Amino acid sequence: MTYAVELLNITKDFPGIRANDNVTVRLKEGTIHALLGENGAGKSTLMSILFGLYQPTSGHIKVNGQEVKINDPNDATALGIGMVHQHFKLIECFTVTENIILGMEPTKYGMVDVKRAAKEIAELSKKFGLNVDPYAKISDITVGMQQRVEILKMLYRNANILIFDEPTAVLTPQEIEDLMQIMRRLVSEGKSILLITHKLKEIKEVADECSVLRRGKYIGTVDVASTTEKEMAEMMVGREVNFKIEKEEKEAGQVVLDVQHLNVKNAKGVLGLKDFSLQVRAGEIVGIAGIDGNGQTELAHALSGLAKAESGTILLNGEDITKATVRQRFDKGMGHIPEDRHKHGLILDFTLKENMIIHEYDRAPYCKGTMIQQKEMDRYAQHLIDEFDVRSGEGIDSLTRSMSGGNQQKAIIAREIDRSPDLLMVVQPTRGLDVGAIEYIHKRIVEERDKGKAVLLISFELDEILGLSDQIVVLFDGHRNGSMKASETNENELGLYMSGSKKGSEQHEE
Template sequence: MDTPNENLQRPDVAAGTPLAIELKKINKRFGPVHANKDIDLAVKRGSVHGIVGENGAGKSTLMSILYGFYHADSGEILVNGKHATIHNSSDALHLGIGMVHQHFMLVDNFTVIENVILGAEDSALLRPSVDKARRELQRLADDYGLNVPVDALIEDLSVGQQQRVEILKALYRGADTLILDEPTGVLTPAEADHLFEVLKILRDEGKTIILITHKLREIMAITDMVSVMRQGQMVETLATSSTTPEQLAELMVGRRVLLRVHKEAAHPGDVLLEVNDLVVADDAGTERLKGVSLQVRAGEILGVAGVAGNGQSELLEALAGMRVARSGTIRLNGEDVTAANEDSAAILRRNGLAHVPEDRIRMGLVTNFFEWENAILGYHEKYGSGLMLDVKAAKAEAQRHIEKFDIRPANTDLKTANFSGGNQQKIVLAREMERDPDVLIVGQPTRGVDIGAIEFIHNQIIKMRDAGKAILLVSVELDEIRSLSDRIVVLFDGHIVGQADPATADEGELGLLMAGVKTGDAHTAEAIR
């Protein structure tokens, strides 16, 4: 654990300065990559300041410098108007700067209260620290609406509750400035709405929030100011009230970006994927799919909407041959391919099914492998095996993916762990979409992906549909489901509760279906096929 600088004192607010944080001429290089180029940033105290930019624009690097994970090659940091030297995260915390990371830094088999006091114990005797933390957590819950069961294990909490624990950790340590890196990337819409309410309360209580996100709707909804980064440089800082999503997208990408998907009407053909009365249980033995039936035809996109935890993950895993069904059947191109053993996923790939998993880290990548290795993962038989692997051909394929999908950095020999989340996602998408499958099942295709890449990925999905592929799409982004899908079905508690026409369905109708309430305009499950 980092040891705090004993001489470091939290600076008082300098007379006359309205700024909580000021960065001047920050530069940072990683070998030949100039991640931050003479960055200037001024963040007003008691505001929500958004930072947007494409993946690889340097947003997270800049905030990691502020939080002490990286050291700037040159430049100056001012906190409350006074020069600050930040060697590590402990120094940042002493200066009142906390950070909630995109991937949470929690110990799963510790309780909430144990995670909160970890590294901030008052003495070797834990009881006083626990008692103090319990009182303080109750105060923070009352003040900011951050209610979590403090004696629960982290692994038993929802993702939204785990995020609240991360925020509580920072506030418990006295954070006045809170950095949030892509905070809604793993949240349901309801959890995201609750987070925004918490951030508004924090701001109104005088806290300063720095929000890193690629979701322009969130920028417009919650921020007071927004700074745009592109290719390692700060290109503009604007009052949110004086800008538009279209202007921000253009500043981020350097060209005009279409924020809505434009597609011709679908022309569905033969049924390529058919599911009948599928029953699937999770790892704990609880049934998550309870008799689901659906069809996906060539030349159409079937969107599956629903609040996370209602069976979408189990549906994708069963269709991909990763989870054995308790009952029911899955047919691919008319052939029964219901998972029966550990070879089912490989057999499905060979028979024309490609799978983009919801969780790229846990199921889509081996982050300690090089980019080129991940680019052929699951399809490596095409390039030989063992010592006979045709590395040159594999790298050439990976380089083609990099160029087509604009994966950054453009380095096939870089370990995948060193790519941003959005670029990791593009590695997975390129690998699966470029195999010319008959059927593509895709979970959360644009999770953690920037606005320019979202446009590209959506267009690639539409092109696959227009080429006669059958696509099943699962996404927590209702805008994505509505704009891409030709038909929408809604999962609730393991059942398909209805379907909606994306041309006419609004968020209210879909929201009712996602809550298990059938509406007059939505069709019943019996009308799906």
């Protein structure tokens, strides 16, 4: 058997934590090898070592049978290794081509030869079925397309060993299907792939083998075809996982959130949300179903105060908050788990504990006069990370930037849920979480509902919408297109409303 990559007895220490503990993973040539593990298990760390971003504390690496030393990403590139990171590394105001050639610009008479590069990129794009416009600006293309740019970046550098760190966490179901196709295509062209994902369905669909990590340790490698999703999940968390959301019927109470005829512009200055009305009651979870880009971001931003409403009203507990600031909305009882954890959820250069009191740092008990009350802050942050199992090297003193993606997400969820706001707005709450963490977070969201809180869930995952919601409202092209009880619909029917093939009653009323 020829191996494209052998990671042998890799150990990596960070302050306070052994992120990889004697891990051995072998990637067979021309195959897809999945890495599975809980949030913080050490998956990204292991891949970053292979890509030369970190040096292992001990252990060695072989590429195509040869022992190698990978000092930095340039070494990795020279060895034919490429990586698509968990959080993309693209320059928004550059074009696709400019991003791809960055650092290895081809020149002609001393000038960068963008034309030649663009042509080459167009050819690569065609060969692998990527369908990318070399001249498009990054800020103008979808997340799915941006990811393809990252893929092209690897291909342009002739990479044969491709690392994907949670590539599907940010994609819509259709984009995920496309990516699976692309991966198969890459493998059929002789590439070898290491794939990190929390979604067992995806592993079943494309991977040949799967290696499992738990708290830095190597648990084992299985042949995917002969292993069930349930078996893999158990291997990963060390216990049985309940995939079904437990929830009882409940009577909803008073209206907490009342949205009337809301119009909101999108980033390009045109209406992204049109004449949208919605009510969420106490003790009820309302799920917003829809394909990404149909007004969800505009809705979430207008409700949380990140964007302004062109017209329409937003009432929270009967009070008009249409023009209130973000801070005022929080104070009046809104909680928000944002879609983009880095942009709107955390200050990455603050510690975990500082991020945990970010709404309340200026008031008792966290502030006295002008002084932060360290003890109170520590106590509260410790309570949150214990309760929500937020894992990191240095506990509450960890820099949030150094934490694993899933644990950053869990920290935001902990902060927002623990305040038990009257209206909890959660956008893609379980993005990047492992199956065990998803089970727990879903349980906590249902508990909030049972306490009589109103929950607004915006998610692209139909399983999550169907499993968690009491009521579902479909967003299509910025409009409300259909609403129904979650118990009386299914994936197929929702799909019809979401694609606009079926019109909701709202549309006929107009």
